[in-house]
Amino acid sequence: GTRRRTGLADMASATAAAGAGASPVRLRPFKRVAVVGGTHGNETTGVYALRRFQKHPELLARDGIDVEYCLANPKAVREVRRFVDDDLNRQYSMARLRDDSLESYESVRAKLIEQRFGPKDSDRPHADFLVDMHTTTSRMGITMIFESQGVDPAALYVAKEVRRMLAGRTSAPVFILFADLERDGIPHTPSIARSGVAIEVGPVAQGLLRSDACEWMEQAALAVMDAIARLNTGEATASEAEAVPVFQNSRVKVPCPAGEDGSPLAVFHERLQDGDYRPLRKGDPIFRGLDGEVIEYDGRLGDTVFPVFVNEAAYYLPESGLGFALCHHATLPLPPIVTAEDGAARLSLPVPPADDAEAVAAAIEASDPWEAAEAAAATA
Amino acid sequence: GTRRRTGLADMASATAAAGAGASPVRLRPFKRVAVVGGTHGNETTGVYALRRFQKHPELLARDGIDVEYCLANPKAVREVRRFVDDDLNRQYSMARLRDDSLESYESVRAKLIEQRFGPKDSDRPHADFLVDMHTTTSRMGITMIFESQGVDPAALYVAKEVRRMLAGRTSAPVFILFADLERDGIPHTPSIARSGVAIEVGPVAQGLLRSDACEWMEQAALAVMDAIARLNTGEATASEAEAVPVFQNSRVKVPCPAGEDGSPLAVFHERLQDGDYRPLRKGDPIFRGLDGEVIEYDGRLGDTVFPVFVNEAAYYLPESGLGFALCHHATLPLPPIVTAEDGAARLSLPVPPADDAEAVAAAIEASDPWEAAEAAAATA
Numbered sequence: 001g002t003r004r005r006t007g008l009a010d011m012a013s014a015t016a017a018a019g020a021g022a023s024p025v026r027l028r029p030f031k032r033v034a035v036v037g038g039t040h041g042n043e044t045t046g047v048y049a050l051r052r053f054q055k056h057p058e059l060l061a062r063d064g065i066d067v068e069y070c071l072a073n074p075k076a077v078r079e080v081r082r083f084v085d086d087d088l089n090r091q092y093s094m095a096r097l098r099d100d101s102l103e104s105y106e107s108v109r110a111k112l113i114e115q116r117f118g119p120k121d122s123d124r125p126h127a128d129f130l131v132d133m134h135t136t137t138s139r140m141g142i143t144m145i146f147e148s149q150g151v152d153p154a155a156l157y158v159a160k161e162v163r164r165m166l167a168g169r170t171s172a173p174v175f176i177l178f179a180d181l182e183r184d185g186i187p188h189t190p191s192i193a194r195s196g197v198a199i200e201v202g203p204v205a206q207g208l209l210r211s212d213a214c215e216w217m218e219q220a221a222l223a224v225m226d227a228i229a230r231l232n233t234g235e236a237t238a239s240e241a242e243a244v245p246v247f248q249n250s251r252v253k254v255p256c257p258a259g260e261d262g263s264p265l266a267v268f269h270e271r272l273q274d275g276d277y278r279p280l281r282k283g284d285p286i287f288r289g290l291d292g293e294v295i296e297y298d299g300r301l302g303d304t305v306f307p308v309f310v311n312e313a314a315y316y317l318p319e320s321g322l323g324f325a326l327c328h329h330a331t332l333p334l335p336p337i338v339t340a341e342d343g344a345a346r347l348s349l350p351v352p353p354a355d356d357a358e359a360v361a362a363a364i365e366a367s368d369p370w371e372a373a374e375a376a377a378a379t380a
Numbered sequence: 381g382t383r384r385r386t387g388l389a390d391m392a393s394a395t396a397a398a399g400a401g402a403s404p405v406r407l408r409p410f411k412r413v414a415v416v417g418g419t420h421g422n423e424t425t426g427v428y429a430l431r432r433f434q435k436h437p438e439l440l441a442r443d444g445i446d447v448e449y450c451l452a453n454p455k456a457v458r459e460v461r462r463f464v465d466d467d468l469n470r471q472y473s474m475a476r477l478r479d480d481s482l483e484s485y486e487s488v489r490a491k492l493i494e495q496r497f498g499p500k501d502s503d504r505p506h507a508d509f510l511v512d513m514h515t516t517t518s519r520m521g522i523t524m525i526f527e528s529q530g531v532d533p534a535a536l537y538v539a540k541e542v543r544r545m546l547a548g549r550t551s552a553p554v555f556i557l558f559a560d561l562e563r564d565g566i567p568h569t570p571s572i573a574r575s576g577v578a579i580e581v582g583p584v585a586q587g588l589l590r591s592d593a594c595e596w597m598e599q600a601a602l603a604v605m606d607a608i609a610r611l612n613t614g615e616a617t618a619s620e621a622e623a624v625p626v627f628q629n630s631r632v633k634v635p636c637p638a639g640e641d642g643s644p645l646a647v648f649h650e651r652l653q654d655g656d657y658r659p660l661r662k663g664d665p666i667f668r669g670l671d672g673e674v675i676e677y678d679g680r681l682g683d684t685v686f687p688v689f690v691n692e693a694a695y696y697l698p699e700s701g702l703g704f705a706l707c708h709h710a711t712l713p714l715p716p717i718v719t720a721e722d723g724a725a726r727l728s729l730p731v732p733p734a735d736d737a738e739a740v741a742a743a744i745e746a747s748d749p750w751e752a753a754e755a756a757a758a759t760a
C-alpha cells in the first residue's frame with residue numbers, strides 16, 4: 001500500500017518542534033483534589049479504590065494537597081446498579097444543576113456533589129481538580145478522559161504525565177481521550193471543578209472486582225496525584241513545548257440495532273469486538289444481525305476513524321447514550337505550565353485540526369499498544 | 381515430582397473397561413423440549429439466543445421433537461438486572477413452589493413456569509427435557525451443568541455428546557459440571573422437567589452481547605438438540621459402556637471477605653482469577669485484602685480441588701449465594717440408553733467416588749483445555 005509509515009512519536013515530535021519556544025502559561029495551583037468513586041454503582045473497581053485510599057491515606061497524600069473523598073452514588077452502589085433513577089454522570093450540565101424541577105435521586109445527588117466541590121460556574125470552586133473513577137466493559141486499558149472547552153492544559157498535562165509514568169509499569173496501555181465541548185453543557189463530574197479527569201479502566205465486567213483492573217486504577221490514581229504535585233511546584237513543567245497524541249471523541253455514536261423495546265437485534269461483529277482505538281475503515285463490519293447479515297461502518301465520520309466504548313454494557317441503555325463512539329486522532333500542543341497564586345483559574349487553548357487518519361492507523365497497526373505494554377511490564 | 385501422569389482419557393478408559401458389558405437402561409423418549417432464556421435478566425446472551433431461535437425455528441427443529449420457548453423473567457430482562465425481587469433460579473425447590481405465602485415477582489414467575497413445564501413432582505411433566513441458557517463472568521467456557529439425585533443418564537448423555545460434537549468446532553472448551561442433589565430441593569429451572577441441563581457460557585460481562593459467547597451458546601444449544609434426537613432414535617446410544625469425566629460441584633463455597641453492608645473487602649488474587657477448573661491446592665492464594673494481605677485456600681474440601689464460578693459477579697449478592705464453588709473430579713459410568721414408550725421417566729444411577737485429585741490436576745496442568753480448544757478450532 002501507499003500508507004505513510006510515520007510513527008505517532010514522529011508525528012508528535014514534528015508538532016512539538018513547530019511549537020518550540022512557546023512561552024509558559026500561568027495557572028493557579030491545584031491544592032484541593034476531589035477523588036470520586038461510585039458515580040456508577042456497578043463500577044465496583046472505583047468504589048474499592050476509594051475504600052482503599054480512605055483506609056490508607058498515605059497512598060494519595062502529596063505535600064501541599066488536600067484530598068477529599070466522595071462516594072457519589074451510595075444507593076446505586078448498594079444495589080450494584082449503574083443508577084437508581086437516572087445516570088448520575090449525565091446530570092452536571094449547568095442547565096440540569098440549576099433546574100429545581102428535577103427530583104430524581106441522581107439529579108439531587110449531583111446538586112449536592114456540586115455544592116460540595118463546585119460551584120461549576122465559579123472561577124474559585126471548592127475543588128481545584130476532580131478525579132472520577134470509572135470502569136468500562138470495553139477494552140480501553142487505562143483511558144485518561146478529559147473534556148474541556150478548547151484544550152485545558154492542566155488536564156492535558158496530568159493525562160500525559162500518567163501515560164509517561166505508567167509506561168512499562170502496567171500490563172495495560174494508557175490512552176488519552178479528549179473531547180472539545182461547550183463547558184456549561186458538559187454533563188460529567190469533573191466539569192464541576194476547576195480542572196479534572198475521569199479514569200476509565202477496562203475491560204472489566206460490571207459488579208465485580210478484577211485484580212488487574214484494580215491495579216490499573218490504583219496506579220493511575222497515584223500517578224494523577226504525582227502529576228498534580230509536580231504542577232504545584234510552581235516551576236515550568238517542561239523546558240520546551242510538548243506535543244501530546246490523543247484520541248478526540250467526536251461524540252458521534254453508532255448504536256446497535258434494537259427493537260422497539262430496546263432489546264438488541266444484532267451483536268458486535270467479532271472483528272470490531274475488543275477493537276477500541278484500532279482503525280475502523282468505511283466498509284469494515286461492525287455488527288452481525290439476527291438473520292446473520294453483516295452491518296458495515298458507513299463512513300459517517302470519515303473513511304478512517306478510531307472507535308471507543310466498543311460493547312460498553314451501559315451503552316445498551318438509552319439513559320446513558322446508545323452506541324459506541326467514533327474518534328479522530330489529534331496531536332495537542334502542550335505549553336510549559338507555571339503555577340502561581342495569581343495564575344488563571346482555567347485556560348482554553350485552541351484545538352488543532354485532526355491528524356491524518358491513515359498515517360495514525362498505519363502506526364497503530366505496526367505496533368499493538370497492548371502487546372507493547374505487556375512486554376514492557378514483563379521486562380520491567 | 382511424583383505426580384502420576386495419567387491423562388484424563390486414560391482414567392476414563394479404565395473406568396469404562398470396568399463397566400464394559402453393562403446392560404442398556406430404558407428411558408421414555410424426550411419429545412417435548414423446553415428452551416428457556418432470560419432466567420437472569422442481565423444474562424443477555426441467552427435472551428438473544430432465544431430470540432434468534434424463535435425467529436429461525438429451523439435451528440432447533442429435529443424430527444419428532446416439539447420445542448417450546450420461554451423468556452423466563454421478562455421484567456428483569458427489560459430492566460437488564462439479574463432479578464427484580466429475588467433470584468428466579470433459586471425458586472424451584474418443591475417447598476418454594478408449593479408455598480403460597482411467597483409473592484415476590486420471581487416466586488410467582490417460577491410457579492407459572494412450573495405450571496407450564498412441570499409439575500416437578502410428576503413422572504409425566506409437560507417438558508421431557510429443559511435447557512436453561514445462562515452466562516457467567518467466570519472463565520468457564522461452555523459448561524454443561526446437570527444436577528440430579530444420583531446420576532441422570534439422559535442428562536449425562538446429552539452433556540457428553542455436546543462435548544464430543546463441539547470438539548474442534550468452538551474456541552472454548554466444553555466442561556461438564558455435575559451435582560448430586562436431593563431432587564425436591566434443587567432450586568434450579570431444569571429440575572421441573574423430566575431431565576435437563578443448564579448451558580453456562582463465559583467469560584462474558586452481564587448486560588451485553590459478545591459474538592464469541594453468542595456463538596458458544598448457539599452451538600451448544602444446537603448440539604443439545606442433536607443429542608436428544610439421537611436419544612430418541614430408540615436404539616442403544618452406544619455399543620458399550622462409556623465413562624465420562626466430569627467436575628462434581630461439592631456446593632462448598634468460599635465467599636470473598638465483605639463488610640457488614642456486603643461490600644467486598646478483598647479482590648480475587650491474580651493467580652486464582654480466570655482459574656476455573658484449574659487445580660487449587662491448600663495454601664494457594666485466593667484473595668488479596670484491602671491491606672494487601674494474601675488469603676490462602678484453607679483445604680476445607682481437600683488438599684487439591686477445582687474451583688468454578690471464580691469471580692462470578694452474581695456471587696457478590698447474598699440472594700444468589702456468595703462465593704466461588706469447589707469441585708471434585710469424578711468419572712461417571714454411562715450405560716447404553718434405549719428409549720421406549722414403556723421406559724422409565726427418570727433413572728438414578730449410583731455416583732462413584734471422586735477421582736484422585738492430584739492425578740487429575742497433573743493431567744490438566746499438562747494440557748490447557750483452552751489452548752487445546754483454540755488450536756483445534758483454528759485447524760478445523
